[in-house]
Amino acid sequence: MNPREWCAIAAMPVNATSNSLFNVLIATAVDGIVVIDAHGMVQTYSPACERLFGYSADEVIGRNIKLLMPPPFHDGHDGYLASYRCTGERRIIGIGREVVGRRKDQTTFPMYLSVGEGEVGGQPIFVGIIHDLSRLHALERKHERSDRLLANIVESSDDVILSKTLGGVVMSWNAAAERILGYTANEMIGNPISVIIPPDRLSEEDDILRRVRAGERITNYETVRRHKDGHDIIVSLSVSPVRDADGTIVGASKIARDVTEQHKAKTKAAELQVELLHVSRLSAMGQMTAAIAHEVNQPLTAIANYISAARRTISSLGDDATAVRARELMEKASEQTLRAGAIIRNLRDFVEKRESRHAPHDINKIVAEAVALGLAGVAHIDVNIRLDLDSTLAPVLIDKIQIQQVLLNLVRNSIEAMAATKEQGRELVLSTASDGPGFVAMTVADNGPGLSDEVAARLFQPFTTTKEQGMGIGLNICHSIVEDHGGRIWLLPDVRKGAAFRVRLPLASQAEGST
């Protein structure tokens, strides 16, 4: 109906227009309109009601209104009307409330029903206005669901999620926060966040809040927070401003991840690396000293022997002055060779003393750690690692770092060798096993290109290498380390594919007697 017609209706005399106005009202009202008499019989039933309930006016007019109600309202309605007639007690009349309607197909829907009371021709009537709440309810449920989902996500997060005012007062505190920081939500909500901040870092929080106030988002900020029991936790923070509907910043949300363990692992790995590097250098130095000692010692021994032989030969010539003088000189030469020997011995002893710290160790643990270390930095090379460890092995008496260095060297060599082969099926197998009474054997086997006979023959000699940039002292160092442990290292012959090295070490019970 257009506004002009509305004007026409308004301009009509009341008596003439009231009937048609009523009809228009009933016909056009978007909400349903129902009129019943004092006994609940339907007098008027608007077209909107037909849409709402699925009944046509013909099916409803003259019948009891409870037709449109599901139990229990259905059964109680007659009694309710009767009691209102007697006592005047109202539950809905003149008020309105949320009730449930029943459609013709017996399905139900939520609706807001407001009821007014009037009189026509001396008889009381009740006018009901029905507003369908289905869509509103559905929307509410949807919001509820998403709210609940969000709450669940926050609660089930492994990371601390909390919110706070710009003044640093806690507004929310999830389960992970309770677990990681030790305070319950009850203890924290409404209280200052500062209790979880170590005193020397309080200024940090001021700085964070200042930046949040300026609308800045802070990510991966690593710092320290304090547990209720006093121990410190290393956390990685992300802090974002929280805005209200107008976009005004009213607080901050904070996600904190506990990275304490990660930190410890990182620190430990770094320490181990440093130690290994240090030992590598010492080993290389020790190795060179040993090599020099050995190489120089042999000719020195020969010189000493030749001089002694010469002195004895001259002695047989008798006691003339020249022979005596020659003998004296040779004795002095002998002394000097022995002195050179002593110098080398001292040097070697010095290096050895600094290097070795032998203790009983579980060889399997050493292998596992060495693999982890060996893979650091070569993770980009795709190799399948298999450990085949005999868990029944007795401890070995070793310098852990040195033996790990041996394994590390073998693992690295294997991986680098395999890097040259095609990616599919690269495999590195580390195994431990008993090797006769008193010994264990570790094997490092790869399925790489293997070693030529020529290289295999001089494998443990210094400056033997297949690598373009290799020094060729790795296996040489391995060899001397293993021998210093009273063990042996060798290349297994007749391996079908690749290369396999075996390291044999005496058990702690065996080695103790010999050192």
Next chain:
Amino acid sequence: MSTEDVIFVIDDDPGVRESIRALLESAGYKVRDFASANAFLADWLPRSGCLISDIRMPGMDGLELQEEVARRGIAIPVIIMTGHGDVPLAVRAMKAGAMDFLEKPFDDEALLGSVRRALELGRQKQDQMAVARAAQNLLALLTPRERHVLDQLVAGRSNKVAAYELGISPRTIEIHRARIMDKMNARSLSDLVRTALAAERMAGGAA
């Protein structure tokens, strides 16, 4: 010094090997040298002397050579030479029965002293073996019954007790005993026991 003694020198380093040879020869010893343990073993014929071997060699090393010498029943004292820092290895060699070890470089007296002791030890061993062999030969002359009587006497039993143990008369024991003394060339009972024990040691040593 016995003219038969030979000093066997094994070292893969020709300088060391030849210089030791020169030194030993200057002291009047007969020397044979080898570049490897295997070369020595391949050439071995039983003779008296001693063996000087380097501990670290390619192929069979000094410790393995020692094991092999023992396994083959080669009765020759072994002196092991070590480089610096090989003390634990040297200790193992000693435990495995090496007579001595020399740390390189050594002075001539250390080497010659060690060689002298080794030869002396070898001689003693050979003397003992000769005595034992002779005793065993004598023992073989006894009848089974005489062996039983001898066992009783070596065990320190009197004629009476021995007679009781063997179920014969003390008089018979007396007769056996005189015959045993005669066969074994023993002048006294203590002489007899010594010979019997020497033969036993030989038998025990071979086991």
